[in-house]
Amino acid sequence: MALQDSDDFERFLSNVDQISELVKELNSSDGSCQEVAFKKADQFIASLEEMEPCKTKINKTAINTNPSSENSPLNIQCESAQNPENFIRILEKDAEERSQRRKMNEDKANALRENGNKAFARGDYETAVRFYTEGLDQLRDMQALYTNRAQAFIKLKRYKEAISDCEWALRCNERCIKAYVHMGKSHLALKNFSESRICYQKILEIEPQGETMVKELNQQLLIECPNARQYIIQLLASPIDDIYRECLNLLSMYSQTPYGRELLINNLHVNQMAETLMGSICRDTSSLSSLAVLESLATENKFKIQSRDNFIAIFALPFEHLLSNIVTANHKTLASLISVIGSLALDDVIGIKMANREEFWRCSLHAMEHHIGCECESVLYPLLGLMINLASHPFQITQELAVLTSSRCLELLCDPHGGIITRVAGLLSALLPTSRAATQEVVQNGIVKRLLKILKVGGEMSSRYSIKALAVCTASIPQACEELVKLDKRLHTLRKLLGGIDEVVAGNAALCIGHCLEVEGAARGLLGTDCVSLLLRHAAGDAKRVAVKQNAAITLGKLCKAEPRHMVKLMELHGLEILHACARLIT
Numbered sequence: 001m002a003l004q005d006s007d008d009f010e011r012f013l014s015n016v017d018q019i020s021e022l023v024k025e026l027n028s029s030d031g032s033c034q035e036v037a038f039k040k041a042d043q044f045i046a047s048l049e050e051m052e053p054c055k056t057k058i059n060k061t062a063i064n065t066n067p068s069s070e071n072s073p074l075n076i077q078c079e080s081a082q083n084p085e086n087f088i089r090i091l092e093k094d095a096e097e098r099s100q101r102r103k104m105n106e107d108k109a110n111a112l113r114e115n116g117n118k119a120f121a122r123g124d125y126e127t128a129v130r131f132y133t134e135g136l137d138q139l140r141d142m143q144a145l146y147t148n149r150a151q152a153f154i155k156l157k158r159y160k161e162a163i164s165d166c167e168w169a170l171r172c173n174e175r176c177i178k179a180y181v182h183m184g185k186s187h188l189a190l191k192n193f194s195e196s197r198i199c200y201q202k203i204l205e206i207e208p209q210g211e212t213m214v215k216e217l218n219q220q221l222l223i224e225c226p227n228a229r230q231y232i233i234q235l236l237a238s239p240i241d242d243i244y245r246e247c248l249n250l251l252s253m254y255s256q257t258p259y260g261r262e263l264l265i266n267n268l269h270v271n272q273m274a275e276t277l278m279g280s281i282c283r284d285t286s287s288l289s290s291l292a293v294l295e296s297l298a299t300e301n302k303f304k305i306q307s308r309d310n311f312i313a314i315f316a317l318p319f320e321h322l323l324s325n326i327v328t329a330n331h332k333t334l335a336s337l338i339s340v341i342g343s344l345a346l347d348d349v350i351g352i353k354m355a356n357r358e359e360f361w362r363c364s365l366h367a368m369e370h371h372i373g374c375e376c377e378s379v380l381y382p383l384l385g386l387m388i389n390l391a392s393h394p395f396q397i398t399q400e401l402a403v404l405t406s407s408r409c410l411e412l413l414c415d416p417h418g419g420i421i422t423r424v425a426g427l428l429s430a431l432l433p434t435s436r437a438a439t440q441e442v443v444q445n446g447i448v449k450r451l452l453k454i455l456k457v458g459g460e461m462s463s464r465y466s467i468k469a470l471a472v473c474t475a476s477i478p479q480a481c482e483e484l485v486k487l488d489k490r491l492h493t494l495r496k497l498l499g500g501i502d503e504v505v506a507g508n509a510a511l512c513i514g515h516c517l518e519v520e521g522a523a524r525g526l527l528g529t530d531c532v533s534l535l536l537r538h539a540a541g542d543a544k545r546v547a548v549k550q551n552a553a554i555t556l557g558k559l560c561k562a563e564p565r566h567m568v569k570l571m572e573l574h575g576l577e578i579l580h581a582c583a584r585l586i587t
Contacts, residue, residue, distance in 0.1 A: 102139075105138045105139045106138075106142075109135040109136070109139040109142050109145065110135075112131045112132070112135035112138065113135050113142075113144060113145055113148065115131045116128045116129075116131030116132045116145075116149075116152070117148065119131060120148070120151070120152055120155075125152045125155040125156050128148075128149075129149055132145050132148050132149035133149065136149070141172050142172070143169045143173050143179075146165045146166070146168045146169035146172065146179070147165070147166065147169045147176065147182060149162075150162040150163075150166050150179070150182040150186070151182055153186075154182060154185055154189070159187075159190050162183070162186040163186045163187065166180070167183075175206050177203055177207055180203045180206075181199070181203065183199045184196045184197075184199030184200050187199060232247060232250070232251075233268060233276065235247040236248065236251070236276050237276050237279075248289050248290065248293070251264065251273075251293050252289055252292060252293055255293045255296035255297060256296065261296060261297055261300050262300070262302075264297065265302050265306070266302075270297075270307065271306065271307065271309075271310045271314060274294065274297075274307065274314050274315070275310075277290040277291075277293060277294055278290075278318050279318075281318070281337065282318050282321070282322070288332070288333065288336065291336040291337060291340065292336075295336060295339055295340050295343070298343035298344050299343055304344055304347040304350060305347070307344060307350065308347065308349045308353075311344065311353055312353060312357075315341060316341075316353070319337055319338075319341055320357075320359050320360055320363045323360075323366070323367055323383075324363045324366060326366070326367045326370055326376055331378050332378065334379050335379050335382050338382040338383055338386055339382060341354070341386060342382065342385065342386045345386065345389060346389075351389070351393065352393055354390055355390040355391070355393035355395055355398065356393070356397060357397070358397045358401075360390075361397060361398065361401050361405070362401075365404060365405060367383055368380065368383075368408040368412065369408060377415075377417050377419075377420055380420060381417075381420060381423060384423035384424060384426070387427050388423065388426045388430055391431050391434075392430055394434050398431070398434060399434050399435050402431050402434055402435035402437070402438040403437050403438045405427070405431055405438075406428060406431055406432065406438040406439075406442050407441060407445070409424045409425075409428050410442050410445055410447055413425070413450045413451075418459070421454065421462065422459065422465065425451070426461070426465040428469045429464075429465045429469040432469055432472040432473065436476055439472060439476055439477055440476075440477055443473050443480045444479070447469070447473060447480075448480050448483045448484055448487065449483070451466045451467075451469055452470075452484065452487055452493060455467060455470070455493050460502065463497065463502065463505050464502070464504055467508040467509055467512065468508050470508075471508045471511045471515070474511075474515035474516060475511070475515055478518070481515050481519050481522075482519055484512070484516055485516050485519045485525075489525075490525050490526060490529060491525075491526065495513075495529060495530065495534060498510055498534045498535070498538070499530070499534050503544060504545075504548075506538060506548060506552075507548035507551045508551075510538065510548070511555070513531070513535075513555050514551065514555035514558050517555070517559060523559055523562035523566070526559065526563070526566070527563065527566065531559065532556065532559065532566055532569045532575075533569070533573060535552045535553075536552075536556060536570070537552075538551075538552035539553035540575070556575075
């Protein structure tokens, strides 16, 4: 819209407002008020005649092929001057027609706005602009169309046009926050930093509750300023404590929100920043602020991806150095650093790199060995969690160290801290399937008795880990089956687990019972128990996991084969069909 057009448009709106007020006063029941209104009406008509001609060039020539006295402007003017009631009717009719036309235009504009929104949502910003523009052709003072089109212009990087639309939106509503937001973003994209800051300040003046949004916008303004990006990392490495501390506080502020972290990752040199922070941690092991920034950033996938190539040099080596000095290290700092490494290791590439490092496993074994002497359970607990996750990668180094690692775990199964015991059982359940030698070693050193003790005490995760480790032991080492039958009379503990609600535990319990049936007299010892009914319940289809059904069905078949008298109970429960299914599963 040209400037001339806008002036004419605003003058037109002003005239409409004056006419509306005149109509109200002319309809007043107060006679004196009506008299004043008549005088105002005459003055208004006179002012229209004397007013400067409209600057907008419009061809007003009209040919009336059917002239009549009713349509004569002169007649209307004379008649209205002579008859005030006719003048009122004309004004009222005109106002009503204008109102109807505006309502129709509003409906059309809203429909076009909805079409534009749909196009915007699917990423077709050019089409969105076209719909918003058509909507503005219907209704020039619709604020939402200006702000929506500005947003589409921003997506198209047409920032000057977006700013123009925001200015028009503010003419419609000077307190339009969306207009200031889009205008601020556009100025920022054009590197007009002072104008952008003014826009964001305006938002805060209009809506004090929008402090969080303004804070994020100001963060974007600061981090995208070329000078700031250039010097933040340099200042972070400053030997002057005050400068380093203030720069670290700035990074901490950004790292507290997802939006702030995204700004840091997108605008700063991530590896250089991480290297500087890790260096400060190694120099000052009480530097929890640096760790807090790294912990927050490590949760972001983009940060993990950008850290892949330099992970060993920046993170793994300093971490292993601190871990190898666990006796003198700050345990709180080391525990937080383990959390950082654990988050990063959730990335497949980084996880494989870490799991394949011999130095990490040896440092971890050193920490496990010195656990009791230095009271470092605050470090050992998260370290065991990291080891469990990394042990799922079956690398040669984990298999080579499986015997030594399992022996360390066996020692820690007597730890007074329940959380340590649970995670040690978890590490065993991950390691033992990869090494028969490690399984043989721990069975000979009494792991069955210790795992059975944990299972009797109970606990969801400790039971899951322990029964899995026990199933591995009984599957490959006959000594483990013999010891379990001897220690657990009539396999009472395993049957109790079989009747529990945890399907994972029940499935492994069924597996262990099946292994133990190889022991002489084990099946006979289960006569008169609820073993058949428990196995039948899982095999018949109550279990949601297929593996649980299969384990229960196979064990039921083994039980009836090893001791035929269990068939009596099976027949009472009408389970022969399931027994036939068991036979097929065994085959």
